[in-house]
Every structure is written in structure tokens, then in C-alpha cells.
Amino acid sequence: MEILAEDRQVTRLGAGVFRSGRISQEAKQFVCENLARMAQVYRRLDVVGVRAVATSAVRDASNQQDFLEKAAQALGSPVELISGQEEARLIHLGVQTRWPQTSKRTLVIDLGGGSAEFIASENGLLTEAFSKPLGAVRLTEVFLRTDPPTPIELHRMDEYIEEKLASPLKRIGSRQFDRVIATSATAAALVCAVNRIPRARRDEADRLRATLSQIRRFYFDVRGHELAGRRKILGIGPRRAELIIAGAAVFLRALDAFKQHSLYYSAAGVRDGIIADLAARGVGRELSLLTRDQRKTVEQMAQRYGVQVPHARKVAELAHKLFEGVQPLHKLPPNAGKLLEASAYLHDIGHFVSDSSHHKHSYYLVAHSDMPGFTDQERQIIALLCRYHRRSMPTVRHTPFQAMDPECRRTVMLLAPLLRIADSLDRSHEQRVLDMDVQLRNGDVALVLDSKADTDLDVWAAERTADVFREAYMLPLRLTRTKALKTAPGA
Secondary structure (H helix, E strand, O other): OOOOOOOOOOOOOHHHHHHHOOOOHHHHHHHHHHHHHHHHHHHHOOOOOOOEEEOHHHHHOOOHHHHHHHHHHHHOOOEEEOOHHHHHHHHHHHHHHHOOOOOOEEEEEEEOOOOEEEEEEEOOEEEEEEEEOOOHHHHHHHHOOOOOOOHHHHHHHHHHHHHHHHHHHHHHOOOOOOEEEEEOHHHHHHHHHHHOOOHHHHHHHOOOEEEHHHHHHHHHHHOOOOHHHHHOOOOOOOOHHHOHHHHHHHHHHHHHHOOOOEEEEOOOOHHHHHHHHHHHOOOOHHHHOOOHHHHHHHHHHHHHOOOOHHHHHHHHHHHHHHHHHOHHHHOOOOHHHHHHHHHHHHOOHHHHOOOOOHHHHHHHHHHOOOOOOOOHHHHHHHHHHHHOOOOOOOOOOOHHHHOOOHHHHHHHHHHHHHHHHHHHOOOOOOOOOOEEEEEEEOOEEEEEEEOOOOOHHHHHHHHOOHHHHHHHHOOOEEEEEOOOOOOOOOO
């Protein structure tokens, strides 16, 4: 995953909520101004999916609906109020994406402003999740009224934390975890402080450890400092100093309760989980697929010219998998996937005229047909893809290709090899390739085919397209089959 842009702004929505039960007008305005500013950034990146979530403080606010409406207006996208369970799921997904724990029993503790999430997982799978009102802002506002806090304030806060930890402890149990992972800015400050890392170099704390004894010493020391003194502690920072006592108390009591000896900090969080979740859901994928009306147009056209529709559909399916799989290489806009899919339906219509040079006849029929749902330029690109789905690739003698603008010519050059591969993988017209996984490795592109039938002919045909693929993508193409069948030789 490659980060294109990121920003972070502490909002402290809970500061007002935990006192009055409402999000203050000042906090609402501050958040909306920042959302509007962030929206300007992502709109310039032409994103295909947006998800904005609100968590604990908004869950507790009596004016949550008004806030959600104003925030959505500022952002230009809906703002979703998520439950503590969904928040925990996203945090777990974010941690697993950034730092997979595939063979461990793991406890993740995320300490936000209003709540703390306790998430147990086995072998990378979430098993239990709890959201408790133990956020650092909430605890500070409710219990720590003096600076430094008095012993009675600290005692009451500790008792409250232990009370809220009782149900997660009962369900999760105190059986030893392989690793405890803490997320959030408070966790970062704590790990930075015990490891003597300046706040400006907080990224270096990712995956670093803080032991129980270090956290205990830190807590008993920091709770005796006034705010001015806490701000001078290396690694904490001026604003985090306001919350560090409550935050350290939660981590200390949690480690004690679960009988764990240390925790590791992870820079992952809800944001990472949201992004991973959007990717897993295929958000934006529809932008590279034909619309219902476009698919109707090309299917009817294919049937009119006697094309075997099952073959066309299989070629379209494989072509789209290739388009998505090598997207990091071609970097074409999503709409190009629609043109590839359309050409997969129409590349064989030239057989209606003659089997000889049918690719040229396919070009002519598409270029001169009325195709509702496609622009003239899109129709010309589809026609050229049909023209180059076999035999020679474009040359200076091919006037229709040379007449296109440079970006359109690049699109054809990068999509034509994908259409050739997809068509070859159903050379038998019997849809023997059930599925395909595209793997970008160091130095080549591997296609792993899933089939329960004999695909020797299809693989042989696809291997013959390897040279064209190499010329377009500057990488070799390799085809293999799942372990149930023998491995095909490299192309």
C-alpha cells in the first residue's frame, strides 16, 4: 500500500461532551474547517472511495445528528457514526495490515479520547472485542480536576479503570498473550518517553517495546508533575502532556489485569483499518466495469454477429482480472477497464464477415457501429483493441492508430496485450480456467491459474503472447497452475 497523502489533526471533541453532554459550537466549527481542508486534498487525488467515521465522543453527544450533518456538508461525503465493535474491528484490521500477527495470540489496546478498545485475536483473526469508556480525554475531564492530580482523584480513577476492565478480563481471560500491541497517540507518547525518543521522531517508536516495570515507573513519576513539568518530558509533547497521566494509567492497569509483562506500540489505527477495508470491499472497482447499459449494448452486439457469449464473458472476466492485477504497472484510469471489457465481448465479431483476418473485420464493424453508452473516442479505442487482439501490434502504417492522441495510443498499447492473454486463456472456448491470480513479483508477472480441466492448449496459447506483454510492460510473463495440476513452463 502506498500513501499518497495524509494529515492528522487532534480535535478533542470529547472535552465538551464529557462535561456538558454536547459537542460545543467551537469544537464543531473547528472540526468542520479541518474536514473541508482535508477534502480539498483528496479531491485533487481523484479518489474512488471515501469513508469518514465518528467514534466515542460523537456516540455520547446529545447533538450528534446536527454534528454529523454539518461534518458531512463540510467533507462533501457522508459521515458515519460507528459502534465500538466496528471501531474495534477496524483497529484490528489496521494493525494486521501494517504489522501482521498471523501466528500469535495478540491483545490490541487502542486508547482514544473517549473510549479504549480491547481486542483479542488468534492467528490474525479477531476473537473478542470490547469498547470501554476509558478514553484519555474522558478520564482526565471526569477524574483529574487538579494539577497535579490529588491522591484521591488518582485512586478514584484507578478504581473506575479496574471496574471497566472486569468484563473484558472475564471474557478474554488472563492466559498469556504472545504480544500486546498498543495504538493511538497516547501509546506513542508513552513508548517514546520510556525509550527516550523525541516527539519529532515518533515514527521511530513503531514496533518498539515498553515493559511493565518501565510503564509503572513512568506513571508513578509523571503523576507527580504539574502540566508544565509534564510538557518537558522527552517524547510527550505539549498537548499530549494534558492526557498522559490518564493514558498511562489505563495501559498500566490493563497490563496488570491481563498479567502481561510488556506492550509494543503500533502506528496503525482506525485510518489504516478503513483503507484496508475499502480495498477488501473492492470500493471503486465498479468504475472499471461496464455499466448495465453498456454491457447490454456490447452483449446484444456480440449476439447479433454470432459470437459465443459464454466465451466472450470469460474473456471479459479474465481481462478485467488482468487489468486490476497489473494496475500498478499500467496506471491507467479506471474507465480504461471498461474499454478492455467491451473489446473482450466484441473482438470476435469479425468472424461474421470472414474467418480470414477477422480482427480487421472486427475493427471495421465496431468503428462504424452505433454504440449507445460510449463516446466516439471510446468506440475507436475499443475498435483498435479488437484490431490488435491478434497478429501484429500497431505500426506507423496503421493510420487509425496514428490518428489517435498520445494518451489513447498508450491506452491501446497497454490494453491490447491483456486482451490477447485473456482470449488465449479461453482458446478452447470451454471456460476451463476457473480463476486467475495476478502476482507482481520481483522481476516478473506471474499468472496463477485455477482449473480442474486440462488447460495445456490454453496455457500454450497464452505463453505465445508473452513477447507482446514484455514489449509493453518491460517485464516477463510467467504462467503457472495451482498445485493440483503440474506447473507450466515459464514463458
